[in-house]
Amino acid sequence: MMELDRATAPLRQRDAWEGQDLGFALARAWFLPLWLLWWLSVLPVGVACLFLTGFRPDLWLLALWWLKPIYEGPLLIWASRALFGERLGWSDLKTLFRAGVPRRLLPYLLWRRIGMRRSFLMPLTLLEGLQGRAARARRQVMSNGSGVTFWLTLVCYHFEIILWSSLLLGVFFLVPQELPRLDLIAAVTDDASWAYWVSVLAYVFAFSIVAPFYVCAGFALYLSRRTELEAWDLELAFKAARATLAEAARGEAQRPKGGRVGGAATLVLMAGVALLASAGVEADPRSDPDQAKALIAEVLAEPDFGSVKEIDVWVPIESAEDEADPLKLPEGAKPVLLLLASSLKWILLGLAVAGLVLLLVRILRDRRRLGWSLGRARRPTRAPPTESVPMVEARLPADIAQAVRACLRDGDRRGALSLLYRASLAHLQFMGVEVPEGATEGECLRLAARTLSQAQMGPLRQVIRAWQGFAYAHCVPNDAFLESLIDAWAQWAAGGQEPA
Amino acid sequence: MQPSIDTIRFNETPEGIDLGLRVAGPVPRALALVLDIVIRMALYLILTPLIVLADFGLGLMLLAFFGLEWLYPVVFEVWRGATPGKRAMGLRVVHDDGTPIGLPASMIRNLLRVVDFLPLLYGVGLVAVLLDRDFRRLGDLAAGTLVLRVDGGHQPRGAVVAAPVAPPLGLGLEAQQAILSFAERSQRLSEARRIELAEVLTQASGDRGELAVARVRGWASWLARGRMQESR
Numbered sequence: 001m002m003e004l005d006r007a008t009a010p011l012r013q014r015d016a017w018e019g020q021d022l023g024f025a026l027a028r029a030w031f032l033p034l035w036l037l038w039w040l041s042v043l044p045v046g047v048a049c050l051f052l053t054g055f056r057p058d059l060w061l062l063a064l065w066w067l068k069p070i071y072e073g074p075l076l077i078w079a080s081r082a083l084f085g086e087r088l089g090w091s092d093l094k095t096l097f098r099a100g101v102p103r104r105l106l107p108y109l110l111w112r113r114i115g116m117r118r119s120f121l122m123p124l125t126l127l128e129g130l131q132g133r134a135a136r137a138r139r140q141v142m143s144n145g146s147g148v149t150f151w152l153t154l155v156c157y158h159f160e161i162i163l164w165s166s167l168l169l170g171v172f173f174l175v176p177q178e179l180p181r182l183d184l185i186a187a188v189t190d191d192a193s194w195a196y197w198v199s200v201l202a203y204v205f206a207f208s209i210v211a212p213f214y215v216c217a218g219f220a221l222y223l224s225r226r227t228e229l230e231a232w233d234l235e236l237a238f239k240a241a242r243a244t245l246a247e248a249a250r251g252e253a254q255r256p257k258g259g260r261v262g263g264a265a266t267l268v269l270m271a272g273v274a275l276l277a278s279a280g281v282e283a284d285p286r287s288d289p290d291q292a293k294a295l296i297a298e299v300l301a302e303p304d305f306g307s308v309k310e311i312d313v314w315v316p317i318e319s320a321e322d323e324a325d326p327l328k329l330p331e332g333a334k335p336v337l338l339l340l341a342s343s344l345k346w347i348l349l350g351l352a353v354a355g356l357v358l359l360l361v362r363i364l365r366d367r368r369r370l371g372w373s374l375g376r377a378r379r380p381t382r383a384p385p386t387e388s389v390p391m392v393e394a395r396l397p398a399d400i401a402q403a404v405r406a407c408l409r410d411g412d413r414r415g416a417l418s419l420l421y422r423a424s425l426a427h428l429q430f431m432g433v434e435v436p437e438g439a440t441e442g443e444c445l446r447l448a449a450r451t452l453s454q455a456q457m458g459p460l461r462q463v464i465r466a467w468q469g470f471a472y473a474h475c476v477p478n479d480a481f482l483e484s485l486i487d488a489w490a491q492w493a494a495g496g497q498e499p500a
Numbered sequence: 501m502q503p504s505i506d507t508i509r510f511n512e513t514p515e516g517i518d519l520g521l522r523v524a525g526p527v528p529r530a531l532a533l534v535l536d537i538v539i540r541m542a543l544y545l546i547l548t549p550l551i552v553l554a555d556f557g558l559g560l561m562l563l564a565f566f567g568l569e570w571l572y573p574v575v576f577e578v579w580r581g582a583t584p585g586k587r588a589m590g591l592r593v594v595h596d597d598g599t600p601i602g603l604p605a606s607m608i609r610n611l612l613r614v615v616d617f618l619p620l621l622y623g624v625g626l627v628a629v630l631l632d633r634d635f636r637r638l639g640d641l642a643a644g645t646l647v648l649r650v651d652g653g654h655q656p657r658g659a660v661v662a663a664p665v666a667p668p669l670g671l672g673l674e675a676q677q678a679i680l681s682f683a684e685r686s687q688r689l690s691e692a693r694r695i696e697l698a699e700v701l702t703q704a705s706g707d708r709g710e711l712a713v714a715r716v717r718g719w720a721s722w723l724a725r726g727r728m729q730e731s732r
Contacts, residue, residue, distance in 0.1 A: 009505045013681075017590070018649060021507045021525035021635075028630065029505045155527045159626060166623025173619060213630065217527070230693055231685060237678030238700040241671055245704060248670040 004232050005239070006084045011223075011232045016148035019224030023217030030082055034075050034212035041071040041097070042208070057200040058191045064204060068211070069108040069118065074100030075215040076126055083223070104131055119218020120149040127222075142225055149221060156214045163206035168199055396423055401490040408482060414470065416482065420489060421467040424460055427493055431456070441468050458492030459485055509634060509646070511598050519598050522649045526629045528589045529647055533622070535585030540568055570610070577606045590651035596634075596644045605643040612639035664725055665718030668704070676723050683720030686713065 004011060009022060027034060045067055046060075053059035077100045081088055088096055104125055108118060115121070121139060124130065130138050143149075172182045187195035227233060299305070397403040400423040407416035425435055425444060433448050441464050448457055462485055469475035477485075509521045547564050550557040576583040581600060582592045593601045593609070601609075616625030616637045625637040634646055667679065679701075686694050698712035707715050 010508075017524075017528055018507065018522060020527055021523070021649070022505075024525040024527070024630070024635070025505050025507050025633075028633070151531060152527055155530050158530070159526070162621045162623055162626055165620045166626075169619040170623075209630075213526075229689070231682070231689055231697055234678050234682050234685070234697055235700065237674055238682075238697060241675030241678065242700055242703060244672060244675070245668055245670060249704065 003084065004236050008083055008085055009220075009223075011227050011236060013228060013233055014224040016144070016146045016221060016224065019221045020148060020152050020217040021220075022224065023220030024213055026079065026083070026220060027213040027216035030079065030216070031212055033082075033087070034078065034215070035208060037074055037078055037096070038071050038208050038211050040093070041074055041100075042204070045070060046204070056191065057196050061200045061203055064207070066113060067109065068207070069105060069113065069122065070101055072119070072122065072211060072215050073102075073105055073126055075212060076100065076122055076219055079216050079219050080123070080127055083219075100126065102126070102129075104129070116153045117143070117149040118153065119214050120152075120221050122215075123219050123222040141229070142222070144225065149218070152214070152217055152221070156210050156217075159213075160203070160206040160210050163209055164199070164203045167202040167205065171198070171202075396426055400493065401486050404486050404489075408479070413476060413482075417463075417467045417470050417477075420463055420485070423493075424463050424489070428460070458495070459488035460492070463489065507649075511596075513598075521594070521598055521646060523634045524589075524591050524647045524649045525635050526626065528591060528649070529586075529629070529635070530622075530626075532583070532585040532589040532591055535588055536573070536583050537585075539584055540572060543568055573610045573613075574603070574606045577601050577610075578603050586647070590649055592648050592650045593645055594648055596646050598646075601645055605645050608643035609639040609645050612642050615639070662714065662717040662721040664722035665715060666722055667719035679716060679720045680723055683717050683724075686717065 009026060014022065042064070046064060049060055049063040049067070053063055074096045077096055078088055108122065108125070112118070112121070120143075124135065124138055124142060128138065168182065168184065168187060172184055175181060182198060183190075183193065183195045186193040187199035190196055396419075400419065404416045404419050404423075407413075407419060421441075428435055428444065428448055431452065433451050435444055435447060439447070445461065445464050448460055466477050466481070466485065470477065507523050507525065509523060510518045511521055512518050544565060547561050550561040550564075553560070573583050577593050578601065580587065581594070586592065593606070595601055595605060613625075616622055616628065616639055618624045622637075625639075628637045628641070629635050632641070634640075636646065640646065662683070667676075671679070682697060686698075689697070694713055695709055698716045699708065702708075702712040702715050705715070
């Protein structure tokens with residue numbers, strides 16, 4: 001007899017539908033080991049079938065489908081052990097396969113293969129090991145005529161189809177358009193295409209997903225039927241009841257001593273009552289209440305009254321210390337601490353006020369300076385552009401080339417290039433090219449190119465490019481290039497002045 | 501000790517009562533869905549003659565199709581607790597605390613059918629149902645609903661015909677229920693099994709064979725009478 005009390009799933013009366021639901025719950029809990037086990041048994045078979053079918057995907061899939069009971073056997077054995085808390089591991093694979101694929105499985109690979117009750121009947125063959133007439137009688141007893149086993153198989157076939165088509169369509173939808181696409185028509189009809197192989201593999205994957213659920217559902221159906229036939233739930237309940245009764249009886253056997261004391265106490269009490277009753281005739285019945293109280297307390301202290309309960313309660317460990325801490329402070333410390341705290345408060349307040357005052361002063365000062373600088377910055381924008389040009393020119397040194405060379409000698413390349421650029425702009429203005437305020441370097445170049453010829457523009461293009469490269473890309477031009485630029489510029493400036 | 505695996509979800513009410521909700525698995529749900537689709541198809545067929553009314557009829561028909569497609573499950577779930585297909589399979593839709601489903605949850609649940617249907621024939625829904633502990637599809641997860649099994653839990657209790665015998669003291673509630681259940685089911689058990697079970701309980705008193713069975717049935721009768729008085 002199995003040890004029913006070790007069952008992982010509670011054994012209770014279930015109808016067939018609930019039984020197969022339990023199977024789905026079991027398979028979900030054990031999915032990973034069952035799934036791996038399925039692949040372990042399908043891989044060698046699949047490789048062998050690949051050669052036997054001559055690499056024809058349709059025949060290969062049919063062969064794999066037909067041989068399903070071979071991979072379901074070990075799954076069933078594993079599940080039946082797992083139900084009673086025994087998890088078979090890698091080391092038990094041999095026994096698993098020996099028990100899962102015995103010779104009596106053969107009918108399931110031949111005439112019984114197309115039957116719709118496979119998952120329910122396989123536990124009978126594999127777990128009970130019956131054969132021939134006995135097996136037939138047993139099947140008759142176990143099948144209760146409910147169609148659940150049939151529906152289970154039918155629905156599981158459809159689950160496979162749904163998973164397969166969802167997988168194919170998912171791949172079809174999710175693969176980007178640039179990549180080779182899955183030809184859905186070829187995947188279903190053209191058995192020479194690679195798409196067909198993808199579809200076949202997707203189908204095998206669907207087998208692997210559904211197989212644990214199917215096997216466990218059949219096993220759970222078998223379980224619930226046996227629970228119903230053999231009242232396993234009652235056996236468990238009766239055994240538990242017997243245990244409690246035996247415990248109670250043992251308690252009874254150990255009690256006589258206590259019982260006797262209790263009896264004595266009762267006798268004393270009765271005697272007391274009798275005494276009191278007789279005394280009542282002559283005097284106050286409450287003459288000796290203390291004695292009666294003591295007696296009552298003694299009687300109530302007997303184990304027969306009330307009960308002892310053991311209750312586990314979580315108590316925070318720190319709370320006691322936290323409460324004790326303030327008490328531990330020395331007497332004089334409290335006013336000192338209070339003084340410290342209040343003085344700290346005033347110091348903080350003072351600091352805050354000082355910070356505010358400092359901030360206010362800074363804001364006022366900055367505002368004055370800001371207003372002054374804003375006023376200065378605003379003036380040129382308000383002034384007409386014609387006025388600004390001479391200003392730019394005015395701020396330029398008289399001998400540009402000399403000034404640039406001086407800058408270079410000081411190592412101020414930025415100043416040198418900037419000066420060169422500004423001087424170029426001034427020169428452009430001089431040559432009659434209107435450069436609007438705020439024009440970018442590129443716009444200046446385009447404006448110049450529109451009105452001036454290539455020869456007239458001189459080194460302008462190089463100057464602007466060098467300036468742009470330096471200012472925005474931090475490309476430092478070498479000295480020789482700068483020198484040639486200055487020379488070219490000087491020539492340009494001199495040449496430009498000639499026609500004027 | 502491994503956690504116990506079962507399809508019952510216990511939900512404690514504020515009154516301290518543990519309600520056992522038996523969630524329904526993918527197979528009955530799929531069959532219920534197919535039944536509902538068949539029923540809807542039949543309704544569509546009945547509606548097609550509207551097309552003789554030309555454009556007006558076509559418009560009416562399309563409106564009716566739209567209403568049927570989207571509101572059929574909602575109306576039935578809010579009104580009766582389950583669509584006809586689910587009812588036939590003995591299923592019912594409830595909130596996950598066991599209360600009857602309301603309009604908002606039912607709307608969410610059935611609007612998300614579209615997501616569960618992707619990419620084809622409830623592929624996403626099937627995977628969700630297989631993955632989830634309570635067999636919920638995405639719509640159920642969003643709406644906070646469960647599909648429960650409601651029938652089959654209560655077998656009719658046959659009267660226990662036996663002379664009442666007082667059972668031993670100290671039997672727990674579960675043991676008493678098991679004794680009652682034994683009296684009701686003992687006729688369906690094989691004789692050997694019946695005796696074996698009864699002897700488990702009567703070991704102390706030393707009754708053997710059919711005597712043990714009779715004694716346990718007597719206890720059951722005693723317990724049943726007590727219960728009947730209680731209920732009066």
